[in-house]
Amino acid sequence: MLIFSITLFVLATFLGYELISRVPPLLHTPLMSGANAISGITLVGAVLAAGTGEAGISSTLGFLAVIFATINVVGGFMVTSRMLKMFKKGPR
Amino acid sequence: MDQLIQFSYLLASVSFILGLKFLSSPETAPRGMLLSQGGMFIAVVATLLNYGVVSYGMILSGVIIGAALGAVMATKIKMxxxxxxxxxxxxxxxxxxxxxxxxxxxxxxxxxxxxxxxxxxxxxxxxxxxxxxxxxxxxxxxxxxxxxxxxxxxxxxxxxxxxxxxxxxxxxxxxxxxxxxxxxxxxxxxxxxxxxxxxxxxxxxxxxxxxxxxxxxxxxxxxxxxxxxxxxxxxxxxxxxxxxxxxxxxxxxxxxxxxxxxxxxxxxxxTAAPKTPPVSAGSDGGSKPAVPEAAPEVRSGTPQEAAEFFKKAKSVIIVPGYGMAVAQAQHTVKDLAERLEKQGTEVRYAIHPVAGRMPGHMNVLLAEANVPYDKLIDMDEINDDFEDTDVSLVIGANDVVNPGADTDPESPIYGMPILHVDRSKLVMVLKRSMKPGFAGIENELFYKPNTMMIFGDAKGTVEQMAEALK
The missing domain is CATH 1.20.140 (Butyryl-CoA Dehydrogenase, subunit A; domain 3)
Structure with missing residues (x-):
């Protein structure tokens, strides 16, 4: 299981490197906020931690994790599309 | 059920990969982000189906609180x-x-x-x-x-x-x-x-x-x-x-x-002590070695004088820096550019990769001011064009246009790639004062014979320039 996870990690890192090398400097700020939103995928982990139904510190921590991860996802995606909407091509 | 959840995770991963891939062009980027949002939604909904997840109320309230906070931040924040x-x-x-x-x-x-x-x-x-x-x-x-x-x-x-x-x-x-x-x-x-x-x-x-x-x-x-x-x-x-x-x-x-x-x-x-003398040092210029002999004094001008040069210019390159962001001058800059274009002058913007406080900062600000993105040119692409440019207008940028990075091995920024504004026929530098930039490095550009310093708040100065071009 561990080696499988590590394989995924390494391959995805290389893939990310290839993909992001092609993003022009023009879009580096939306890239950062968009990447930020994507790293909010930790919301999946937060949902698992918050949803166990067990009382106690774990689900409280999970609940907080859900809040912060959602800020990341919603805030990140919204601000990214707000920025991308501003980029317009000139009349040619 | 577990298979279904795993499959939705695969979908989400693919949507993120495509989202990043589509960021390679401003035309496809919004589509990519939409796709990624869909992927995120699927992944989260699928996770709710997990047998270990039972307390939906708690999750939902967390999501509502987070979404509200995130939405407020994203809509209120200034560019x-x-x-x-x-x-x-x-x-x-x-x-x-x-x-x-x-x-x-x-x-x-x-x-x-x-x-x-x-x-x-x-x-x-x-x-x-x-x-x-x-x-x-x-x-x-x-x-x-x-x-x-x-x-x-x-x-x-x-x-x-x-x-x-x-x-x-x-x-x-x-x-x-x-x-x-x-x-x-x-x-x-x-x-x-x-x-x-x-x-x-x-x-x-x-x-x-x-x-x-x-x-x-x-x-x-x-x-x-x-x-x-x-x-x-x-x-x-x-x-x-x-x-x-x-x-x-x-x-x-x-x-x-x-x-x-x-x-x-x-x-x-x-800590870096300024090597070159401040403005007033013109009187005993010879004793200060770092100042070019030919140009011991700073030539400063008014926005109105600058406008006279603009009237004759065929090509203008605007170089924005963090100072433009601080002065919130992007909209006035766009007004000035429009005036120039109306009189037939070609206007472009030269973007240094580290201008501003984050990657791409200047591009976003100018895009906000409705500057078309095909006029925002990266350093490597525009650097050869300065020689044939009549006026370079530097707004709140300093270290990224410091020729010392090329010529002065003693300079802390020696070797840093810069925008070669000094090669254009005339350089106008908008600055609040002669104070050096964040690194405390003096800028010999300010003392060059083809440089004209225009002191004052960037926004006000650009407004006056645009006014004078009417």
Whole structure:
């Protein structure tokens, strides 16, 4: 299981490197906020931690994790599309 | 059911990959982000189907609170303040991952083996460093604290000591997962470490720091994926991790400095004594070697005088810097450019990779002011064109146009790629005063015979220029 996870990690890192090398400097700020939103995928982990139904510190921590991860996802995606909407091509 | 959940995670991963791929052009980018949003939605909904997830009320209320806060932040934030927003989001991402790690720790503490314990501890380390580091970056950008580096004796030694202690704690916890005090010690030291590594870094180096923290927030998500054996977390976390690494590399290259130098250099402290004399030194110019003999004095002009040159200019390149953001001058700059275009002058914008406080900062500001993005030209593409340009207009940029980076081996920024504005027929520099930039480096551009300094608030100056062109 561990080696499988590590394989995924390494391959995805290389893939990310290839993909992001092609993003022009023009879009580096939306890239950062968009990447930020994507790293909010930790919301999946937060949902698992918050949803166990067990009382106690774990689900409280999970609940907080859900809040912060959602800020990341919603805030990140919204601000990214707000920025991308501003980029317009000139009349040619 | 488990197969279905895994399949939805695959869909989400693919949507993120495509989302990043579509960011290669401003035309496809919005579509890509829409796709990624869909992927995120599917992944979260699928997770709710997991048999271990029962308390929907709690999750829903968390999501509602988070979504409300995120939406308010995203709509209220000014484009000039985007670096702060990204810093804060980085921090929250790190915190969320660390919280997931902590929740897992307390849930399964009684039967934790070494491997899951190590993954939890690493998530805590990366997550907390990301959180507190980002908060310091936020405070510096928001000017809640001074942007100048905070340096004290044995700083690196202390940081190293803290880093070693986190590793020791992780090792200890791997064998003794029951040791809750050790866990809290790890949380505390990681938090402290995040603060300590960012305080010695100056305001002008923020593009590197934000990129790096962006990378860490991805790494933290990936680490939490290792805890939960969750593929989509590992894949997306690593994608984001490498995005941040590439951006930090690009930023370092654009400053001709290594990452180590940025992180440990304490660059930007006010120690570098100005080598060239201030404005008044024209009277005894000969004794100051760093000032070019031919141009001991600064030539300054009014916006109205500048406008006369604009009237004759066929081509103009505008070079924006952080000062334009501070003065909120992007809209007035666009007005001036429109006036120039109306009289038949070609206007373009030259963007240095580290202009501003985060990668791409200037592009976003100018796009906000409705400047078409095909007029925003990257440094490498536009640098050869300065020679044939009548007027270069430098607005609130300093170090990125300092010819000393090319000619003066003594200069702290020697070797840094710069925009060659000094090669154009006339350079107008808008500046508040003769004060040097963040690194305390004098700029010989200001003393060149083809340079005209226009002192004052950038926004007001540009307004007057545009007015005079009517």
């Amino acid at each position: 000039t303040d985007m670096p702060q927003m990204v810093a804060l989001l980085n921090g929250f991402g790190g915190l969320a991952s660390a919280l997931v790690g902590a929740a897992e720790f307390f849930r399964s503490q009684s039967n934790l083996t070494a491997y899951p314990m190590i993954t939890i501890a690493l998530t805590i380390l990366i997550g907390m460093v990301t959180l507190t580091g980002s908060l310091v970056a936020f405070a510096k950008l928001q000017e809640l604290m001074k942007g100048a580096p905070i340096i004290f004796p044995f700083q690196h030694g202390l940081n190293f000591l803290f880093f070693i202690s986190t590793l020791a704690l992780i090792g200890y916890l791997a064998f003794m997962p029951a040791a809750t005090p050790a866990f809290w010690a790890l949380v505390a030291i990681s938090s402290l470490l995040g603060i300590l590594v960012v305080i010695p870094i100056g305001g002008g180096d923020m593009p590197v720091v934000i990129s790096l923290l962006n990378s860490y927030s991805g790494m933290a998500a990936a680490a939490s994926g290792f805890i939960l054996n969750n593929n989509v977390l590992i894949i997306s976390g690593s994608l984001v991790g490498s995005a941040g690494i590439i951006l930090s590399q690009l930023m370092c290259k654009a400053m001709n400095r290594s990452l180590t130098n940025v992180l440990f250099g304490g660059f930007g402290q006010v």
